[in-house]
Amino acid sequence: MSAPLQVYEPFRAGLPPLGRYWKSLWARRTFISQYSKSELREQHFDSVFGQLWLVLNPLLLSAVYFLLIVIIGGSSDSTRYGHLTASLFLFYLVSNSLTGGVKSVTAGQRLILNTAFPRIMLPISATIIALFKFIPTLLVFLVMRTIIGLPFGWEMLWAIPVFFITMLFALGVAITISCVNVYFRDITSFLPYLTRTLLYLSPILYEASSLSPKLRALEIFNPLFPILDSWSKAVVHSQVPETSSMLQGLAWALVIFLVGTYFFLSREREFAVRL
Amino acid sequence: MPSVSNTPLITNEVAVSVRNLGLTYTTAIDRRPTLKARLKSFGGKQTRTIRALDDVNLDIEYGQVLGVIGTNGAGKSSLMRVIAGILPPSQGRVEVYGSVSTLLALGVGFNPAMSGRDNVLLGGLAAGMSRKEIEQHFDEIADFSELGEAIDSPMRTYSSGMYARLAFSVAATVRPDILIVDEALSTGDAKFKEKSLNRIKELRSEDRALILVSHAMRTLRETCNDIAWLHKGKLIQRGEPNTVIDAYQEFLHLGKSAVVDEDL
Numbered sequence: 378m379s380a381p382l383q384v385y386e387p388f389r390a391g392l393p394p395l396g397r398y399w400k401s402l403w404a405r406r407t408f409i410s411q412y413s414k415s416e417l418r419e420q421h422f423d424s425v426f427g428q429l430w431l432v433l434n435p436l437l438l439s440a441v442y443f444l445l446i447v448i449i450g451g452s453s454d455s456t457r458y459g460h461l462t463a464s465l466f467l468f469y470l471v472s473n474s475l476t477g478g479v480k481s482v483t484a485g486q487r488l489i490l491n492t493a494f495p496r497i498m499l500p501i502s503a504t505i506i507a508l509f510k511f512i513p514t515l516l517v518f519l520v521m522r523t524i525i526g527l528p529f530g531w532e533m534l535w536a537i538p539v540f541f542i543t544m545l546f547a548l549g550v551a552i553t554i555s556c557v558n559v560y561f562r563d564i565t566s567f568l569p570y571l572t573r574t575l576l577y578l579s580p581i582l583y584e585a586s587s588l589s590p591k592l593r594a595l596e597i598f599n600p601l602f603p604i605l606d607s608w609s610k611a612v613v614h615s616q617v618p619e620t621s622s623m624l625q626g627l628a629w630a631l632v633i634f635l636v637g638t639y640f641f642l643s644r645e646r647e648f649a650v651r652l
Numbered sequence: 653m654p655s656v657s658n659t660p661l662i663t664n665e666v667a668v669s670v671r672n673l674g675l676t677y678t679t680a681i682d683r684r685p686t687l688k689a690r691l692k693s694f695g696g697k698q699t700r701t702i703r704a705l706d707d708v709n710l711d712i713e714y715g716q717v718l719g720v721i722g723t724n725g726a727g728k729s730s731l732m733r734v735i736a737g738i739l740p741p742s743q744g745r746v747e748v749y750g751s752v753s754t755l756l757a758l759g760v761g762f763n764p765a766m767s768g769r770d771n772v773l774l775g776g777l778a779a780g781m782s783r784k785e786i787e788q789h790f791d792e793i794a795d796f797s798e799l800g801e802a803i804d805s806p807m808r809t810y811s812s813g814m815y816a817r818l819a820f821s822v823a824a825t826v827r828p829d830i831l832i833v834d835e836a837l838s839t840g841d842a843k844f845k846e847k848s849l850n851r852i853k854e855l856r857s858e859d860r861a862l863i864l865v866s867h868a869m870r871t872l873r874e875t876c877n878d879i880a881w882l883h884k885g886k887l888i889q890r891g892e893p894n895t896v897i898d899a900y901q902e903f904l905h906l907g908k909s910a911v912v913d914e915d916l
Contacts, residue, residue, distance in 0.1 A: 408777035
């Protein structure tokens with residue numbers, strides 16, 4: 378019998394065999410995409426109005442925030458509006474991943490109790506859903522930046538690495554929060570305040586360069602600050618982002634992803650008992 | 653009583669080996685684990701330990717159809733979940749030789765917003781089939797479920813019987829080395845029940861091990877060639893179906909009345 382042997386023993390804290398874990402996760406990639414699609418369908422994002430709302434919602438939001446900027450008296454040129462919209466859209470990628478990820482494990486209770494599969498699939502699919510929601514807004518931004526006449530240039534290609542850093546960060550955040558939520562279910566009620574705080578601490582309503590050096594030094598603790606700053610430089614100003622910002626963002630994303638994944642993987646065998 | 657017509661197919665090739673298996677749950681008294689609850693109980697943690705499985709030894713060989721019986725809370729489902737790799741054991745060791753598929757609950761992975769057709773794909777993928785396999789078997793699944801046109805309407809419009817029928821049809825298509833079925837046979841009307849039982853019987857073969865958890869004693873007498881009786885987490889008796897089931901029914905002080913023997 379060439380059948381694979383599986384041994385189940387009392388587990389000690391620590392990681393499961395990573396090679397095998399990755400293999401079984403990879404084998405389920407179709408399931409992950411199908412599962413994400415069905416979740417999107419459940420939220421009606423497959424219909425025309427669902428898609429429209431997906432674009433309309435952040436667009437209206439950016440209009441509201443722009444109004445706010447004008448009223449409290451900031452500069453209100455088209456570049457500012459472009460910066461606000463682009464940053465807000467990317468911020469929503471992370472924030473959707475966070476809010477979708479928080480309940481991904483607890484909502485997958487039936488699945489977890491009745492089938493054996495790599496549990497990390499659940500927060501991954503939450504991030505994929507956030508990505509699906511992000512893509513149409515990106516297209517809207519591209520149209521918009523043409524209309525308001527922002528400069529085009531090859532420097533915009535820097536957006537690609539920045540995007541991947543953001544995805545890594547979004548994934549890490551989803552994995553971490555979904556694991557935390559298993560043990561502390563009331564984390565969900567803190568989440569709106571967390572995202573709101575992150576929104577105001579990040580260079581969205583203002584430009585990173587307009588921050589006083591003192592405040593800027595503190596922003597080393599905000600992972601989204603360097604990411605959003607680099608993003609805005611690339612897609613709005615068509616400039617090469619600062620290398621230090623990119624590296625800082627990458628470091629944050631890597632740390633959160635690795636720490637979160639470690640916790641998740643060493644804990645996930647216990648999830649079935651905890652739900 | 654039906655005669656035991658189960659040809660002994662046992663090949664002596666071990667499929668599952670359970671050694672000194674123990675499983676304990678620690679459940680908090682609080683229903684929901686929250687930060688608030690954690691802070692409130694800081695210092696003295698209020699928990700209750702449940703011993704779900706206690707020193708269970710069990711070997712299952714290929715070709716065997718093992719029925720698992722026991723009263724509610726005997727640890728049947730826990731044992732199935734450990735063998736499937738869903739719950740980690742607290743003590744002991746479980747070795748599984750081959751691919752395992754579980755039918756612990758019907759319609760796992762189904763999404764009511766999607767059509768029956770989409771859910772066949774979703775449920776099949778959740779059960780570990782590949783997209784190609786599912787597409788190949790789609791007609792077979794649709795036929796078996798007897799849903800007809802309804803397969804293209806969203807599942808939230810289904811009756812619970814229709815839902816269960818589609819779920820069983822998907823699950824019965826998976827062809828694993830080891831199949832674990834937990835009380836999923838009593839779905840749908842009498843006709844479909846008969847049909848699904850026949851499907852399970854078809855799945856019996858010498859290169860497959862089947863584990864059935866059921867309260868339907870007649871079904872077990874008809875299908876299994878081995879019975880394990882669990883009580884309060886302990887393995888009480890294991891052996892030839894009629895002997896063990898008779899002992900179990902004796903234990904329940906119910907005797908072999910028609911009601912008990914009937915599929916419930």
